[in-house]
Amino acid sequence: MSSSDRSRAVDLTRTYEVRTYGCQMNVHDSERLSGLLEGAGYVRAPEGSDGDADVVVFNTCAVRENADNRLYGNLGRLAPMKTKRPGMQIAVGGCLAQKDRDTIVKRAPWVDVVFGTHNIGKLPVLLERARVQEEAQVEIAESLEAFPSTLPTRRESAYAAWVSISVGCNNTCTFCIVPALRGKEKDRRTGDILAEIDALVGEGVSEITLLGQNVNAYGSDIGDRAAFSKLLRACGKIEGLERVRFTSPHPRDFTDDVIAAMAETPNVMPQLHMPMQSGSDTVLKAMRRSYRQDRFLGIIDKVRASIPHAAITTDIIVGFPGETEEDFEQTLHAVREARFAQAFTFQYSKRPGTPAATMEGQIPKEVVQERYMRLSALQEEISWDENKKQIGRTLELMVAEGEGRKDGATHRLSGRAPDNRLVHFTKPDAEVRPGDVVTVEITYAAPHHLLAEGATLDVRRTRAGDAWQKRNAAEAAKPVGVMLGLPQIGVPEPLPVATGSGCAVD
Numbered sequence: 285m286s287s288s289d290r291s292r293a294v295d296l297t298r299t300y301e302v303r304t305y306g307c308q309m310n311v312h313d314s315e316r317l318s319g320l321l322e323g324a325g326y327v328r329a330p331e332g333s334d335g336d337a338d339v340v341v342f343n344t345c346a347v348r349e350n351a352d353n354r355l356y357g358n359l360g361r362l363a364p365m366k367t368k369r370p371g372m373q374i375a376v377g378g379c380l381a382q383k384d385r386d387t388i389v390k391r392a393p394w395v396d397v398v399f400g401t402h403n404i405g406k407l408p409v410l411l412e413r414a415r416v417q418e419e420a421q422v423e424i425a426e427s428l429e430a431f432p433s434t435l436p437t438r439r440e441s442a443y444a445a446w447v448s449i450s451v452g453c454n455n456t457c458t459f460c461i462v463p464a465l466r467g468k469e470k471d472r473r474t475g476d477i478l479a480e481i482d483a484l485v486g487e488g489v490s491e492i493t494l495l496g497q498n499v500n501a502y503g504s505d506i507g508d509r510a511a512f513s514k515l516l517r518a519c520g521k522i523e524g525l526e527r528v529r530f531t532s533p534h535p536r537d538f539t540d541d542v543i544a545a546m547a548e549t550p551n552v553m554p555q556l557h558m559p560m561q562s563g564s565d566t567v568l569k570a571m572r573r574s575y576r577q578d579r580f581l582g583i584i585d586k587v588r589a590s591i592p593h594a595a596i597t598t599d600i601i602v603g604f605p606g607e608t609e610e611d612f613e614q615t616l617h618a619v620r621e622a623r624f625a626q627a628f629t630f631q632y633s634k635r636p637g638t639p640a641a642t643m644e645g646q647i648p649k650e651v652v653q654e655r656y657m658r659l660s661a662l663q664e665e666i667s668w669d670e671n672k673k674q675i676g677r678t679l680e681l682m683v684a685e686g687e688g689r690k691d692g693a694t695h696r697l698s699g700r701a702p703d704n705r706l707v708h709f710t711k712p713d714a715e716v717r718p719g720d721v722v723t724v725e726i727t728y729a730a731p732h733h734l735l736a737e738g739a740t741l742d743v744r745r746t747r748a749g750d751a752w753q754k755r756n757a758a759e760a761a762k763p764v765g766v767m768l769g770l771p772q773i774g775v776p777e778p779l780p781v782a783t784g785s786g787c788a789v790d
Contacts, residue, residue: 577617
């Protein structure tokens with residue numbers, strides 16, 4: 285290619301950047317947005333572009349109180365950049381877009397496209413329409429147009445993948461706005477889920493995480509309360525699938541058949557993330573959570589009886605309206621009893637449109653902060669104690685990419701244990717790639733990670749590592765410029781049919 289041809293190719297390359305906020309569901313939606321844009325002819329902007337792309341997409345979350353401030357602050361920083369860059373487009377999607385709709389364009393008139401949670405597949409069409417008509421396009425669907433897993437996806441990992449099994453939520457938790465934005469629960473056909481997993485394994489993926497707003501409620505839409513446990517067992521029959529995880533389950537739907545499926549299916553990992561939210565029965569009732577402390581701790585006991593080495597994590601909200609000191613002490617008690625490996629703790633955040641936002645007894649900020657610090661200190665102590673129990677154990681780790689920020693300086697690599705604990709280990713002499721599996725002995729524990737400071741006991745090269753290596757080689761071989769026509773318009777081509785076996789925050 286001559287220098288003039290190369291320059292013309294660069295000029296015709298349309299780049300994109302997707303910024304993601306929120307839960308795993310949003311992360312997976314962003315993979316689909318990236319797939320849609322690349323299918324329409326766009327090229328991913330280099331890392332660290334910081335808005336220096338032809339299309340910048342914000343995939344938003346509406347769960348936290350400062351979600352809108354964060355969005356509008358970022359949009360404001362892009363406004364002068366857009367003025368200086370003719371043809372640049374900005375799109376806003378996700379839960380906050382579903383909620384605010386026309387407000388976004390009123391507050392940030394330089395935004396070109398606003399789309400909701402139910403119609404992410406329309407993004408390329410809306411961008412082209414905004415470009416041609418030279419005015420903002422706001423299109424919010426009120427219900428799901430097509431299950432999003434039918435859309436093309438640019439997965440962030442070559443060796444691990446999200447797989448959505450349902451969208452939406454049938455619960456009415458008073459603190460949560462997600463059901464109003466994601467809609468009622470809609471389940472995928474089991475055969476479609478397994479076909480997607482088969483296809484992913486065929487591409488080299490060795491770990492999948494089943495996703496749903498209430499993942500273990502799977503089956504309620506199709507009238508089979510045992511559907512989730514059956515799905516876990518079916519995943520166990522897929523050759524080449526080494527690790528299966530799921531998030532986030534709800535205690536209400538956590539039945540004994542699910543525990544049995546976890547314990548009896550070898551590739552279902554000994555890990556459980558189950559949101560408790562509060563340890564107080566009074567607060568749980570006000571939250572409209574359909575379980576109480578005894579029920580929650582009973583599930584934990586059953587899981588540990590069946591899966592002794594299971595690592596259990598949770599979500600907890602501090603300072604819910606009406607929470608008394610006695611209520612908070614009940615949460616501390618439940619945390620001591622449950623002995624979570626980790627807890628993701630949040631200060632209650634008032635969200636307009638939720639029943640809790642107008643409840644009496646809103647807790648002063650300083651009280652919430654003080655309780656939050658006490659809970660965090662307790663959980664830190666428990667996490668450290670639980671991690672110390674791992675010292676001396678021999679574990680198989682799936683080597684991870686980008687999880688050890690200091691790996692370069694310490695000459696270590698990082699990986700995830702079966703229970704999802706993060707382990708930093710001494711770099712072996714043999715080549716090790718993300719997706720490969722190593723065997724190590726744990727020598728040191730910190731509250732949030734483990735160390736294996738001795739020699740690596742074994743290195744197993746895997747198809748997942750091959751897939752990572754192949755992807756990296758393909759990325760490196762891409763030309764500097766790509767000759768493009770106009771982006772494709774219309775519904776993307778369907779994914780090929782696989783052969784083989786038939787919020788998330790809550």
